[in-house]
Amino acid sequence: MNNKRYIRTIALIALLLVFGTFFKLPYYVTMPGTAEPLRPLVEVEGGYKEKGKFMLTTVRMGQANLFSFVFAHMSKYNELYRIDEVRQQDENDEEYTYRQLKMMENSKETAIAVAYKKANKPVSYRNKGVYVLYVVDNMPAAKYLKSGDQLVAIDGQRLNDADEFIQYVSGKKKGDRVRITYKRSGKEKTATLTLAPFPNEKNRIGLGVSVMTDHDIVTDPPVHIESDDIGGPSAGLMFALEVYNQLVPEDLTKGYDIAGTGTINIDGEVGPIGGISQKVIAAHKAGADIFFAPNERGAKHSNYKEAVKTAKDIGTKMKIVPVDTFDDAVQFLQKLS
Structure with a gap:
């Protein structure tokens, strides 16, 4: 009798473990990732070589x-x-995964482009076509198209740029x-359709489809970035710093381990990202000396201010540096002893 009760208890625990592990809730959970x-x-x-290193910070999700x-309810970060x-x-x-990978690309x-322009090196683009990012359910495109399809033409007109597709469709009306x-x-x-x-x-x-232009960047000298399955745009600033540091004789790292985060646009402006506190923790655990955080022009609840608060909370000696532009980061590094 006791054996039967014991077996039932073990089976119930096993069932609860399986249910708790594989039953998915309508939420995403994020936590500190790594600094690589x-x-x-x-x-x-x-x-050129470097004595220190720039680091890419991630969030696990x-x-x-x-x-x-x-x-997640029990853990502060x-x-x-x-x-x-x-x-x-x-x-x-x-x-979602495809969109994140395209955003990383x-x-x-x-x-x-930002790094090569800063270093006065040649850079240009070569279009590869127009691609589907995602399709809205219960819309005309959902019957035929899916994420990753290349749009070749619309009504016989070849497509080279996503804007061509958007402008053409926006000129139509319901039932066309x-x-x-x-x-x-x-x-x-x-x-x-x-x-x-x-x-x-x-x-x-509309047709219910989101599209983007895919293109290759052509540089002299050539550059290759291997980001594997990392998605999203938040590593833009750190990629630009690493590329630039390899293009110029001066080693901006000066032996320091430098982490950070932030999107970057073609004008070199650094934008905010999600999970800044989790990235500060990841950089701290990796032993970073410096962490660049988007300043958002001094906004009240900027990434930088949240990063400073988190750094103080976890007791790190890592220096949190506010940046609004790529030039801000370069100038800070150039002044380092």
């Missing part, structure tokens, strides 16, 4: 199960977000039909 050296990921042909949901705060409307996991290319030529897995297909109102925006007409 950029030099193994970034290679400028014939680039996944859909919450029962255990991670409870732990684990955060919960509703799915609709992370994904766009009607975006599935595959589309764009971030890398922008970082390279357009013929889309697209490629998937190397095979070219054609579909005729009828423009319709968006489900929650009756005054907005």
Whole structure:
């Protein structure tokens, strides 16, 4: 009898563990990730060496199960977000991942352009086509297109840029039909779609597809960045610093371990990111000496101010440095002893 009760108890515990692990909640949980050296990921042909290192900081994120949901409520630096705060409307996991990887690609290319211009090196772009980022459910495109498809033409007009597609479709009205030529897995297909109102925006007409222009960046000397499966645009600043440091004789690291985060645009402006506290913790654990944080022009609740608060809370000796532009970071490093 006792054996049967024991077996039932073990089975119940096992069932609860399986349920708690594999049952997914409508939340994402984020936590401190890692701070990894950029030099193994970034290679400028014939680039200069460095004594210290620039580091890429990450945040770990996944859909919450029962255990991670409870732990997030107990941990100060684990955060919960509703799915609709992370994904766009009607975006599935595959589309979200694809969008994040494409954002990383764009971030890398922008970082390279900023670094090469700063170093007075040649840089240009070569378009590779227009691609689908994600498709809205219950819209015309959902029947034919999916994330990753290349849009070749619309009504027989070749597409080289996403803006061409957007402008053409925006000139249409409800009920108009357009013929889309697209490629998937190397095979070219054609579909005729009828423009319709968006489900929650009756005054907005379209096909229900988000698109982007994909392109290669051409540089002299050549540069290669291997970001594997890292997604999102938040490493732009650090990629730009690593590329620039390999292009110029002066070693900006001067032997320091330098972490940081922030998006970057083609003008070298640094933008805010999510998970700044978690990235400060990751950099601290990796032994960074300096951490660059987006200053947001001194905004009341800027990334920089949150980073300073977190640094004080965890008792790190790492110096938190505010930056609004790529030049801010370069000038700070140039003044280091």
